[in-house]
Amino acid sequence: MSAHSQSNKITVTSLHEKKRAGEKIVCLTAYDASFAHVLDESGIDIVLVGDSLGMVIQGEETTLPVTVDDMLYHSKAVAKGLQHSLLMVDMPYLSYTSAEQALENAGHFMKQANAQMVKLEGGAEQADIVSCLAQHGIPVCAHLGLQPQRVHKIGGYRVQGRDQSAANAMLEEAQLLEQAGADMMLLECVPDALAEKISQTLHIPVIGIGASAACDGQILVLYDILGISMGRIPKFSHDFIAEAGSVEAAVRAYADAVRNGTFPGKEHVFS
Numbered sequence: 596m597s598a599h600s601q602s603n604k605i606t607v608t609s610l611h612e613k614k615r616a617g618e619k620i621v622c623l624t625a626y627d628a629s630f631a632h633v634l635d636e637s638g639i640d641i642v643l644v645g646d647s648l649g650m651v652i653q654g655e656e657t658t659l660p661v662t663v664d665d666m667l668y669h670s671k672a673v674a675k676g677l678q679h680s681l682l683m684v685d686m687p688y689l690s691y692t693s694a695e696q697a698l699e700n701a702g703h704f705m706k707q708a709n710a711q712m713v714k715l716e717g718g719a720e721q722a723d724i725v726s727c728l729a730q731h732g733i734p735v736c737a738h739l740g741l742q743p744q745r746v747h748k749i750g751g752y753r754v755q756g757r758d759q760s761a762a763n764a765m766l767e768e769a770q771l772l773e774q775a776g777a778d779m780m781l782l783e784c785v786p787d788a789l790a791e792k793i794s795q796t797l798h799i800p801v802i803g804i805g806a807s808a809a810c811d812g813q814i815l816v817l818y819d820i821l822g823i824s825m826g827r828i829p830k831f832s833h834d835f836i837a838e839a840g841s842v843e844a845a846v847r848a849y850a851d852a853v854r855n856g857t858f859p860g861k862e863h864v865f866s
């Protein structure tokens with residue numbers, strides 16, 4: 596099938612339409628072609644090649660050791676498994692310290708791995724980088740809340756934006772990043788009410804992980820929904836394979852639960 600005949604291919608435009616229509620956006624991570632194919636066949640809207648591959652594939656403690664070459668290798672593999680889902684690729688740690696560096700590295704993902712969007716962590720300080728990428732036709736998902744690439748600076752994997760001033764600052768940063776040209780926002784480990792407020796305020800889709808059922812969509816790490824974990828499964832995730840019985844059934848059960856609003860439940864979010 597040629598790229599031009601893929602009429603059901605998810606695009607940035609269709610994601611924006613889903614937000615306007617109140618249709619939930621379903622996202623999962625993948626790191627290889629075979630799992631990507633299962634996700635694609637199961638109707639997942641966005642497949643993220645996350646730098647979580649540092650932990651779940653490479654066995655590292657954090658995402659910090661992941662390189663642009665690692666991301667390229669896995670993104671090229673994932674791209675081969677996709678026909679329908681939108682491919683989003685994480686910019687790894689220190690690969691976007693200036694607009695020039697971000698452009699060069701995001702360019703590798705767009706040109707060599709057919710990425711349709713890149714994701715980068717950070718708030719107001721990333722506005723110029725988001726704007727530069729957007730001006731060069733590179734869709735950006737801005738990642739706010741818990742930013743795992745800053746784990747040593749913030750002193751651990753903790754819920755962010757709990758006090759009023761931090762909540763106000765996050766809302767302002769989200770608006771600034773939208774104005775800078777971000778096409779999507781991801782909120783990780785943010786209190787339910789704040790994530791709901793940001794989702795209602797922004798015009799671009801807001802995807803949650805440990806955030807709120809009121810977000811425009813949800814994302815989880817694939818291995819967590821398949822019950823494969825080297826530690827404990829995070830509070831905000833759910834082992835879907837235990838009930839579903841097969842990988843494809845688990846992915847479909849997750850997608851159904853997001854679309855019908857039963858995931859995340861109260862037990863998966865933070866106050």
Ligand code: KIV
Nearest residue numbers: 624645646647804814
């Ligand atoms: O790297 C990743 O998998 C992510 C998700 C946790 C959203 O950024």
